[in-house]
Amino acid sequence: MRQFRAPRWLPGGHLQTIWPALYGRRVQGPHPIYQRERWTTPDGDFIDVDFCFSRQRGAPWLVLFHGLEGSSRSHYAEAFADVAQALGWNYAVPHFRGCSGELNLAPRAYHSGDYEEIGWMLARLRERAGQPLHAVGVSLGGNALLRWSEEAGETAGATARAVAAVCSPIDLAAGGHAIGRGFNRQVYTRMFLRSMKPKALAKWAQHPGLFDRERLAAARDLYEFDNLFTAPLHGFRNTDDYWRRASAKPWLEHIRVPALVLNARNDPFVPAASLPGVHEVGRYVTLWQPPHGGHVGFPAGRFPPGHVRAMPASVVDWLRTR
Known part of the structure; x- marks a missing residue:
């Protein structure tokens, strides 16, 4: 994935973003069947969490934080679910407020730097799992996950074994203007x-x-x-x-838990010039910046329709070796 290249039939960042989201094959078998739980937040609101539970006792946990206006039914969320199920892992997708199909109650919603909400979600899941979690954030969710990792500092490792941010606009001004x-x-x-x-x-x-x-x-x-x-x-x-x-980018050197930051250099939302170099991150951070992939696309396979499992499989493989 570090040097990922899209198939010839799908050139350019825009096609590599749009086609996988609309048409790419997400799973090898049936689509995931989620079990939903509703949690009451500390301020009296609610969030919904979708689970796919493993049958294996003591199985590892993968947690996914979705992107802007995403959900557990986003193409990348179902692809990660498929990878987790193939490994026999537990899988959880906490929805940001208002993203599970029902409007939340409080005046607030969610945002790219919502690290306190991320921390509360992870703490509840960590207690449930009885072991440190593997966590992935996609786009907005990845920036928020990195912000949590930065704010948590030395204590992050007690909650998360490793984290990964996929196609995240960690320089929000650059991404917002783009x-x-x-x-x-x-x-x-x-x-x-x-x-x-x-x-x-x-x-x-x-x-x-x-x-x-x-x-x-x-x-x-x-x-x-x-x-x-x-x-x-x-x-x-x-x-x-x-x-x-x-924005997570200015604080990447403060992360004290293994963290993968994956960004395609042809992502239409995240200018390549805004991506961090190795001199801008700490020793816990691994950078993957392949030339292709678009925004959370990373299509692979033959036409049609191709599939989108290459990126989730590579990210989970990185997480499981930490």
């Missing part, structure tokens, strides 16, 4: 806002006056959305303050 321009703006920004705006407006109906409803309804990019919704609802002054304080 997704707001050109083709990205027309395709990906519109896709995200198509689900984020209705959720935010439903949140306003729950809590009238929470933000400027008319301005949010008119927002045309993620910068505006974060300025009106994400930043103020989660304790940040504005989008710039949120992107600066929530």
Whole structure:
């Protein structure tokens, strides 16, 4: 995976992002059947956690934190489930608030630097597992997982044996500006806002006056959305303050648990120039920056439809050797 190359029939970062999400084969057998639990959060809200349990006593645990507007049914989540089941591991996907199909109750939602929420989820799962966990975060979830690893410092190893961040915008300003321009703006920004705006407006109906409803309804990019919704609802002054304080990149040298940071260099959301070099990370961090893969795509196999198991298999193989 360090030198991953996509098949010739799927060239370029955009195709390597879009095709796997829509058409790539996720599993070798049947799609995962999840068991869902609802947990009450410390502030009286709720999150939903989907599980695939192993039949093997004492089996390792893999935890996946999904990306922006993702869920346990995202293509990468089902592919990781398939890999975990093949190994006989337990698998858990905690949903960020509002991402499990039902609007959460509190005024807040979720964000890229939500390390306190990550820490609470991991602590409950660690108690359940009775052993340190293997944790993966994809895109937004990966940045939040790295922020937790950075904040936890020397104590992280008691909860997680190793962590991995896949295609995460660890420089949120670079990623935010990239997704707001050109083709990205027309395709990906519109896709995200198509689900984020209705959720935010439903949140306003729950809590009238929470933000400027008319301005949010008119927002045309993620910068505006974060300025009106994400930043103020989660304790940040504005989008710039949120992107600066929530980014994992500046603090990678503080990580004290084995951590894999995987980014394709042709990811449309994450400019290659913004990726960290080996001189910017500590000794616990491993960087994989293959030339191909797109954003959480990493397609492999013959046309059609190809499959998306190569990346999850490689990431889990790295985690299990730590």
